[in-house]
Amino acid sequence: MKTFIKIPLLVMGAALVFVGVAPAAQTLETLQKSAWENRELVKRYQADLNLRMERIKEARGEFLPSLDLGYTLNRLNHDTAIGENRENDTFTGGASWNLFAGFRDYYTVKAAEGLTHAGQFNLEAIKQDISLNVALAFLSVYRALENLTVSESEVKLYEDRLREISLKVKVGVLKKTDLLKVKVEMDNAIQNRRRTEAAVGASLNRLRFETGLAMDRENLDFSLFDQLPQRGDYKTYEGALLKNRSELNALKSAFDASGMTVQASRASLYPRADLSLGYSSYTRDDLFMGAFENSDDEVRCQAVISMNLFDGMKKYSRTRQARIDQKKIGFDIAELEANLKTELKNTLINLGVAFDNLEVSRAGILEAQENLRVTDLGFSQGIGTSSDVLDAIFNLSRAKFNLISAYTEVFENDFRLKRLVEAGPGHRP
DSSP, X not given: OXXXXXXXXXXXXXXXXXXXXXXXXXXXXXXXXXXXXXXXXXXXXXXXXXXXXXXHHHHHGGGSOEEEEEEEEEXXXXXXXXXXXXXXXXXEEEEEEXXXXXXXXXXXXXXXXXHHHHHHHHHHHHHHHHHHHHHHHHHHHHHHHHHHHHHXXXXXXXXXXHHHHXXXXXXXXXXXXXXXXXXXXXXXXXXXXXXXXXXXXXXXXXXXXXXXXXXXXXXXXXXXXXXXXXXXXXXXXXXXXXXXXXXXXXXXXXXXXXXXXXXXXXXXXXXEEEEEEXXXXXXXXXXXXXXXXXXXXXXXXXXXXEOOSOSTTHHHHHHHHHHHHHHHXXXXXXXXXXXXXXXXXXXXXXXXXHHHHHHHHHHHHHHXXXXXXXXXXXXXXXXXXXXXXXXXXXXXXXXXXXXXHHHHHHHHHHHHHHHHHTOOTTXXX
């Protein structure tokens, strides 16, 4: 058995719609989490993050020694002039360890860690974008259902007036043209109802795509729209935007990583210290017969300190390139901050306009309802005309549509505002 919740969209005596909600109704928050799990786009960014984490492990490997084993088997058709036997084999083993490379390895790890942090913020940014798209699709379904209810109510009003006028035409009180006027308007209202029904199906399809879930209108919980969102001031939102916005944080992490790359590029200005340990065994003659001669074994340990004095200025060019890359990221950060602040200002303006339009629309509903009541009363007493009744019905429907538009625009701008500052459902900065 379905339960019904009343969505208080048309307030002050202007109740509009009852929406059926199945027992396992999906809220906006659960739909957003499902989208994170189901969308391939999220998986793609998660794979990119995993790749960056592997690069950290690769960079840390430079702090560990390198171990190598080798085996070489030679077969010749005669002994060589330098005394190499026809059949010989060589076994080698070695270990090498870089002791110092101008802090290159340290800064390379730090750069990889910074890029990984940037990848985490990029993943969060994609989740936030998907959450916004789900919220807008969810709101679109709600709007379409509300419009459908108004369209059905409009058709019902025309049907009622059509029956009344039809009776008056039969008794000769009204002309047939009055009946035809109502019939034309009712046919137009029926067409509008069909269009709104199609809009419900299209918005549901969009929501299914955004979430990756199969659902019907009965599976959706619209209680989120029972209460209007709160409004805040620009300074509060700006602080939350600069602190929380994932794209900004990703660029800042990339900027820090680029700074580490600059330091790593300067490693060639310092001396390099390496330590190596090697072992080799050389065996000769009759290898496959088992009667070979004595083998020569060698163990060698080396400590090498080296420094490049001149490489055609390449080391300095690499450092300058790294610094230019860092400056580029700094320019991107400044540009993005300015763009986001402008978008925040415009969104707050649009939100304010939506709240103002909502107040006007609420008053318009009451006026349109009273106008229809007075017009019906005058028409029943023979004072008004059928055109007056049709105009009153049209004005009432338009007032309801305007209220739905204003009401949903408030939530649409609030969703966009939450995306800008990355505030979760029900949380205000």
